[in-house]
Amino acid sequence: MRFSELTTLGVGGEIPDFIAATTTSEIVSAALSARDTGLPVLALGGGSNLLVSDSGFEGRVIAVRTRGIDVDFDAVHASVLAGAGAGAGAGRVRVRVAAGEDWDEFVSWTIHHGYAGLEALSGIPGRVGAAPIQNIGAYGQEVGNVVHGVHILDLGTGELRFLARADLDFSYRDSIFKQGLDAIVLSVEFDLQDVRESHLSRPIEFAQLSSALRVELGEQVSLQSVRDAVLTLRRSKGMVLDALDPDTRSAGSFFVNPIVTSRFAGTLPIDAPRYPLSDDTRDRILEIGADVPPLAEPGLVKLSAAWLIENAGIPRGFSLPGSRASVSSKHTLALTNRGGASAEEVAALARYVRSMVQSHFGVLLQPEPVLVGMEL
Numbered sequence: 001m002r003f004s005e006l007t008t009l010g011v012g013g014e015i016p017d018f019i020a021a022t023t024t025s026e027i028v029s030a031a032l033s034a035r036d037t038g039l040p041v042l043a044l045g046g047g048s049n050l051l052v053s054d055s056g057f058e059g060r061v062i063a064v065r066t067r068g069i070d071v072d073f074d075a076v077h078a079s080v081l082a083g084a085g086a087g088a089g090a091g092r093v094r095v096r097v098a099a100g101e102d103w104d105e106f107v108s109w110t111i112h113h114g115y116a117g118l119e120a121l122s123g124i125p126g127r128v129g130a131a132p133i134q135n136i137g138a139y140g141q142e143v144g145n146v147v148h149g150v151h152i153l154d155l156g157t158g159e160l161r162f163l164a165r166a167d168l169d170f171s172y173r174d175s176i177f178k179q180g181l182d183a184i185v186l187s188v189e190f191d192l193q194d195v196r197e198s199h200l201s202r203p204i205e206f207a208q209l210s211s212a213l214r215v216e217l218g219e220q221v222s223l224q225s226v227r228d229a230v231l232t233l234r235r236s237k238g239m240v241l242d243a244l245d246p247d248t249r250s251a252g253s254f255f256v257n258p259i260v261t262s263r264f265a266g267t268l269p270i271d272a273p274r275y276p277l278s279d280d281t282r283d284r285i286l287e288i289g290a291d292v293p294p295l296a297e298p299g300l301v302k303l304s305a306a307w308l309i310e311n312a313g314i315p316r317g318f319s320l321p322g323s324r325a326s327v328s329s330k331h332t333l334a335l336t337n338r339g340g341a342s343a344e345e346v347a348a349l350a351r352y353v354r355s356m357v358q359s360h361f362g363v364l365l366q367p368e369p370v371l372v373g374m375e376l
C-alpha cells in the first residue's frame with residue numbers, strides 16, 4: 001500500500017504497516033499495540049489534507065473506517081438544565097458521529113433531516129474525524145462553532161477521553177490537535193439547530209455565497225439552496241473531488257490565509273484584500289476577581305493568500321520547468337498533481353510559491369495540509 005493511492009494529491013511513498021479499522025475497539029487496540037512497541041501512529045481519514053514524503057511513513061497507519069450516526073433530541077436541553085451549555089437549549093439537537101463517516105455524506109444527511117449548522121461546509125472531502133483537526137471552514141461557517149466535543153484516544157497516555165469544545169482551542173484552521181495533542185478522534189458530537197419545520201439555513205455570512213444566492217448577508221434560505229450554491233461555487237474552483245478534473249487532484253488550499261498586524265497590512269498595495277479579525281466570539285471564562293483582558297487582539301487582519309500568490313507573479317496553471325506538479329488552473333491556492341508527480345515535486349512548487357510571496361510582500365505563507373516526513 002502507498003500513500004499515493006490513499007491521498008487526494010496522489011503522492012507519497014510506501015506504508016509498511018497499514019490497518020483499516022472498522023470498529024472503535026480495532027482502532028484502540030491497533031494504536032495501543034503500536035504505542036507499546038514504540039511505533040509511531042498516523043490516523044488516516046480521506047487523505048485530503050496530507051502531503052506525505054516519497055519515502056512514506058515508518059510507523060503504523062490506521063485508516064479510520066468506523067460508521068454510525070446517533071441523534072439525541074434531549075441531550076442539549078439536559079446539559080442546559082445542568083448548567084453545562086449556556087446559550088444552547090431547545091431547538092437544538094445533538095448528533096454523535098463515528099470518525100470514519102464520510103464528511104460530505106454526513107453534511108448531506110443533516111440537510112435531509114433538517115438540522116442546520118453545517119450546510120456551508122458542503123463538498124469538503126474527507127472523513128468526520130478529521131474535521132476538528134484543522135477546524136474545517138468554508139463560506140462563513142467553521143466546524144468548531146457546532147462541535148460539542150470529541151471522544152478521543154490520547155496516544156500520549158493511552159486513555160480514552162472526552163474533550164469538550166472549550167478544551168479544543170478552535171481558531172482559524174487550528175485546534176489543540178494542530179498544536180500537538182497526539183490523539184485519534186473516535187467520534188464527534190455536534191450541536192445543530194433543529195429546523196425540521198422550516199428547513200432554513202443559518203444566516204448567510206459570506207459575501208460570495210450571498211451574492212450567488214441573490215440574498216443579503218444575514219438572510220436565511222433553505223438548507224438545500226445553500227448546499228447547491230456552495231457546491232456550484234466549489235466546482236468552479238476545482239474544490240469538489242472529481243476523478244475527471246485534474247484540478248481537483250490537490251489537498252485543497254495549500255496555504256492558509258496569513259494573519260498579520262494592521263500596521264504590516266498597511267505596507268501592502270492598496271488593493272490587497274484585508275479582513276479585520278475579531279476574537280470576541282469565543283466564550284471566555286474568568287476567575288472571580290481576575291483582570292478582564294482586552295476584548296480583541298487589537299489590529300489583526302487576515303490577508304488573502306490567493307491574492308498574494310497571484311500578485312507575486314504566479315498565474316493559475318503555473319508549473320516549474322519539467323515538473324508534473326502545477327498551480328491549479330482554476331484556483332491559485334491549490335497545488336495539483338498533473339499525473340505522476342512526486343511529493344518532492346509538489347513541495348518544490350510550494351517552496352517556489354512561498355519564496356516568491358516572501359520576496360514580493362515579506363509574508364511567509366504557512367502550509368495548510370499536514371506534512372509527513374517532509375518540510376517546506
Ligand SMILES: Cc1cc2nc3c(=O)[nH]c(=O)nc-3n(C[C@H](O)[C@H](O)[C@H](O)COP(=O)(O)OP(=O)(O)OC[C@H]3O[C@@H](n4cnc5c(N)ncnc54)[C@H](O)[C@@H]3O)c2cc1C
Pocket residue numbers: 008042043044045046047048049050064099124125126127128129130131133134135136137138183184185186238239240241248250251252253370
Ligand atoms: C478539493 C479539496 C477541497 C478542500 N476544501 C476545504 C475547505 O473548503 N475547507 C477546509 O477546511 N478544508 C478543505 N480541504 C482540506 C480537507 O478536505 C479537510 O482538512 C478534511 O477535514 C481532511 O479530512 P481527511 O479525512 O481527508 O483527513 P486526512 O487527510 O486523512 O488527514 C489530515 C490530518 O488529520 C489527521 N486525522 C485524520 N483523521 C483523524 C482522526 N480520526 N483522528 C485524529 N487525526 C486524524 C491525519 O493524521 C492528518 O494529520 C479540501 C481538500 C481538498 C482535496
